[in-house]
Amino acid sequence: MKTALVIVFAVILTVPLLAFAGPPIDGIYTSTDLGGQVLLGRYSESWDVPDGRLQMGNTVNKLSWDGATLGTQWQLFCTRIGGPPVLITDTVDGNGNGFREWRVVYVAGDLVLDGNGPWGDGSEAFYNANLHAYQEIKTFQYVNNQIVQCISNVSLQAAFQGWDESCVTISILNQEELGSTNTASLPADYPPFLVPITCDPTRTLGSWGEVDEITLIVSGCTVPTEETTWGIIKSRYE
Amino acid sequence: MKTVMSFFAFVAAACLLAASAQAGAPLVGTYTSEGGQVSHGRHTESFANDGDFLTVGNAINAASWDGATLGVQWSYSCPDIMSTMLLADLVNPVTGDGQKIYKKTFSGGTFTMNGAGEAWDGGDATYTGVMNYYSETTTIIYSNFERVNAVTDITWSGYFNGPSYPCVQWAANGATLGDTSDGSMLPAGFPPFVNPMDCSTGRTHGIWWQDSDVTMTIFNCPVPVDESTWGGIKALYQ
Numbered sequence: 001m002k003t004a005l006v007i008v009f010a011v012i013l014t015v016p017l018l019a020f021a022g023p024p025i026d027g028i029y030t031s032t033d034l035g036g037q038v039l040l041g042r043y044s045e046s047w048d049v050p051d052g053r054l055q056m057g058n059t060v061n062k063l064s065w066d067g068a069t070l071g072t073q074w075q076l077f078c079t080r081i082g083g084p085p086v087l088i089t090d091t092v093d094g095n096g097n098g099f100r101e102w103r104v105v106y107v108a109g110d111l112v113l114d115g116n117g118p119w120g121d122g123s124e125a126f127y128n129a130n131l132h133a134y135q136e137i138k139t140f141q142y143v144n145n146q147i148v149q150c151i152s153n154v155s156l157q158a159a160f161q162g163w164d165e166s167c168v169t170i171s172i173l174n175q176e177e178l179g180s181t182n183t184a185s186l187p188a189d190y191p192p193f194l195v196p197i198t199c200d201p202t203r204t205l206g207s208w209g210e211v212d213e214i215t216l217i218v219s220g221c222t223v224p225t226e227e228t229t230w231g232i233i234k235s236r237y238e
Numbered sequence: 239m240k241t242v243m244s245f246f247a248f249v250a251a252a253c254l255l256a257a258s259a260q261a262g263a264p265l266v267g268t269y270t271s272e273g274g275q276v277s278h279g280r281h282t283e284s285f286a287n288d289g290d291f292l293t294v295g296n297a298i299n300a301a302s303w304d305g306a307t308l309g310v311q312w313s314y315s316c317p318d319i320m321s322t323m324l325l326a327d328l329v330n331p332v333t334g335d336g337q338k339i340y341k342k343t344f345s346g347g348t349f350t351m352n353g354a355g356e357a358w359d360g361g362d363a364t365y366t367g368v369m370n371y372y373s374e375t376t377t378i379i380y381s382n383f384e385r386v387n388a389v390t391d392i393t394w395s396g397y398f399n400g401p402s403y404p405c406v407q408w409a410a411n412g413a414t415l416g417d418t419s420d421g422s423m424l425p426a427g428f429p430p431f432v433n434p435m436d437c438s439t440g441r442t443h444g445i446w447w448q449d450s451d452v453t454m455t456i457f458n459c460p461v462p463v464d465e466s467t468w469g470g471i472k473a474l475y476q
Contacts, residue, residue, distance in 0.1 A: 151411050157337075170335055
């Protein structure tokens with residue numbers, strides 16, 4: 001009888017702890033190049049056709065990179081261009097020299113944060129958030145009508161699944177293109193090209209690069225102390 | 239006859255001088271920080287008063303940073319903000335969390351680049367030039383209506399000082415590191431705040447950034463023919 005009571009008591013104590021284990025911790029997190037703990041990353045953006053930049057359906061796959069392994073701390077994948085990009089700057093002259101900037105809005109996609117990352121207490125394996133806003137300002141540098149570089153500002157907003165609806169994350173980051181299938185093959189250790197919607201890693205065309213200068217904010221996730229739970233326990237054994 | 243001989247001697251000398259000067263021009267090519275040819279950097283944006291982020295008259299002062307010393311490889315200064323335009327407002331009006339994206343246009347500016355030993359070394363110890371375009375597209379992240387951080391795409395172009403010297407284009411990413419608006423002081427190791435127009439130091443308010451992902455392209459470009467020079471030469475010997 002005594003043993004049974006101890007077991008019941010232990011279970012009652014443990015269940016609330018599990019129930020309140022681990023929403024992501026509210027805070028501001030920055031990448032290592034800004035003095036923080038968030039890993040830098042690598043990305044790919046798949047195309048459906050050769051030289052298919054800025055096309056609807058192009059699909060992003062970004063993964064953290066610790067120097068050896070992709071995706072151990074964060075993954076942002078399967079957001080795709082959802083409408084025609086908007087040209088916001090065009091300084092390319094008659095000789096084909098200058099810059100073009102595009103605002104590109106994407107749809108769908110997920111952000112997964114490792115539960116042991118700086119936003120986690122280790123009680124959850126990971127946190128999954130659905131993207132509800134993602135866009136890039138893409139800047140192309142042209143010389144003689146050839147693209148010599150593409151850099152981007154990225155902004156995103158996402159809502160964590162399984163937690164209060166106020167539990168969200170927003171982020172900004174930079175990225176730099178390092179290559180494309182126009183001139184080379186996707187190197188090893190870069191995220192594979194994804195098919196839109198299904199997210200299968202079977203596309204073969206696209207571009208790739210690095211992700212840096214990340215600022216990520218988690219907010220609205222703090223769980224208030226549930227005093228009634230302890231009150232119930234106490235009342236049962238008084 | 240003597241006059242004619244002198245004229246041809248002068249022209250020959252002028253051609254030799256021009257050829258000599260051309261030999262010192264920076265070498266055409268694309269140079270990147272990723273490839274190790276161009277250093278990352280740091281820049282400041284001065285304010286007239288704290289809180290004047292995005293304000294007309296803010297002045298840029300940028301320099302390469304090798305981890306110990308500013309400006310060893312490159313520097314540029316005094317593009318001044320002429321206008322700012324809000325491209326997107328993604329801030330939640332209730333929580334104050336989200337991003338805003340701005341386009342900033344500038345005017346003015348000069349640049350200096352080390353020559354000796356650099357990948358673009360064409361013979362001159364130092365190269366100087368004039369910026370004829372400078373622009374930033376800046377994405378700012380807010381939490382509870384407070385600016386937390388910002389990333390920016392920097393693009394500029396210009397021409398090197400020198401007869402028939404080439405043009406240059408520059409694209410880089412940036413991220414904020416600090417701001418006097420919160421009471422912080424500009425740390426050592428950053429370019430000083432400068433006044434717009436005359437580029438003198440002395441301003442004490444502003445924001446400081448780190449610059450990364452640099453791609454610099456030096457390319458041949460049409461140079462306006464200075465007809466008065468040849469007219470002057472002809473006039474001397476007519």
